[in-house]
Amino acid sequence: MSNPLLKLENIGIQFGGLKAVQNVNMYLNKGELVGLIGPNGAGKTTTFNMLTGVYVPTEGEITFNGQSIKGLKPYQVSHKGISRTFQNIRLFKDLTVLDNVKIANHQLAKHSILSSILRLPTHFKGEATMEKESIEFLKIFELDVYKDELAKNLPYGMQRRLEIARALAAGPKLLLLDEPAAGMNPQETQELMDLIALIRKEFDLTILLIEHDMSLVMGICERIYVLDHGQLIAEGTSEEIRNNPKVIEAYLGEEVVH
Numbered sequence: 606m607s608n609p610l611l612k613l614e615n616i617g618i619q620f621g622g623l624k625a626v627q628n629v630n631m632y633l634n635k636g637e638l639v640g641l642i643g644p645n646g647a648g649k650t651t652t653f654n655m656l657t658g659v660y661v662p663t664e665g666e667i668t669f670n671g672q673s674i675k676g677l678k679p680y681q682v683s684h685k686g687i688s689r690t691f692q693n694i695r696l697f698k699d700l701t702v703l704d705n706v707k708i709a710n711h712q713l714a715k716h717s718i719l720s721s722i723l724r725l726p727t728h729f730k731g732e733a734t735m736e737k738e739s740i741e742f743l744k745i746f747e748l749d750v751y752k753d754e755l756a757k758n759l760p761y762g763m764q765r766r767l768e769i770a771r772a773l774a775a776g777p778k779l780l781l782l783d784e785p786a787a788g789m790n791p792q793e794t795q796e797l798m799d800l801i802a803l804i805r806k807e808f809d810l811t812i813l814l815i816e817h818d819m820s821l822v823m824g825i826c827e828r829i830y831v832l833d834h835g836q837l838i839a840e841g842t843s844e845e846i847r848n849n850p851k852v853i854e855a856y857l858g859e860e861v862v863h
């Protein structure tokens with residue numbers, strides 16, 4: 606069996622007396638698109654926070670590309686090749702759409718800080734390449750027409766798209782999407798599903814997706830993990846998850862699993 610790109614072994618975290626996540630085992634193979642679902646407060650975002658260095662798990666191990674990433678700071682995790690989006694959009698609202706992407710892309714820039722400060726020719730080459738690349742990114746997301754708009758002036762659905770573009774511009778191997786369709790209408794959600802499928806192929810990505818919109822998760826994910834009260838209660842294909850009695854019970858009184 607080939608080694609998974611990401612492996613979570615018995616990870617857990619406690620806040621005071623609350624075990625927010627416990628004994629969670631998950632893996633993602635390279636190229637997979639996997640869903641992470643569960644009712645409110647199940648521990649989904651906390652799991653993302655542990656994966657990205659925002660929280661250090663109090664138990665267990667996380668390996669990425671065969672190396673432990675547990676205890677790394679968020680910027681170090683990002684340098685290893687893991688990017689994320691947030692449930693509540695976190696853009697540089699007073700910067701342009703293009704600058705939001707350029708900042709993320711900067712992480713990959715080949716020129717040195719020194720050449721930037723001294724404005725050596727390599728700097729200009731770097732800037733020009735970065736700008737070109739950033740516009741290419743924006744085209745994929747159909748955001749190029751908005752490139753000079755301030756991020757805060759974009760329609761809501763476009764801000765969500767820009768969040769994903771920004772995360773992708775950092776050049777990740779693994780992309781973590783936290784409720785990317787939150788607040789979107791069905792038409793926007795459908796377009797987003799197509800976009801996620803496209804970027805996975807185009808950028809050779811592995812994706813872990815938290816989502817409340819069941820049609821989105823069931824429609825595009827190959828496998829799904831279900832968390833409830835901090836513990837994994839199920840893992841399987843859409844079909845298996847849809848018919849799993851534990852999952853149906855966990856969602857009782859919440860939302861309908863279509």
Ligand SMILES: Nc1ncnc2c1ncn2[C@@H]1O[C@H](COP(=O)(O)OP(=O)(O)OP(=O)(O)O)[C@@H](O)[C@H]1O
Pocket residue numbers: 620623625643644645646647648649650651652
């Ligand atoms: N920093 C923290 N301090 C204390 N408790 C926390 C902290 N972060 C998360 N929690 C708690 O951990 C539990 C899991 O929260 P989490 O946000 O991960 O759930 P979720 O599955 O993402 O929910 P939702 O779908 O509502 O976003 C909740 O009870 C939450 O209150």
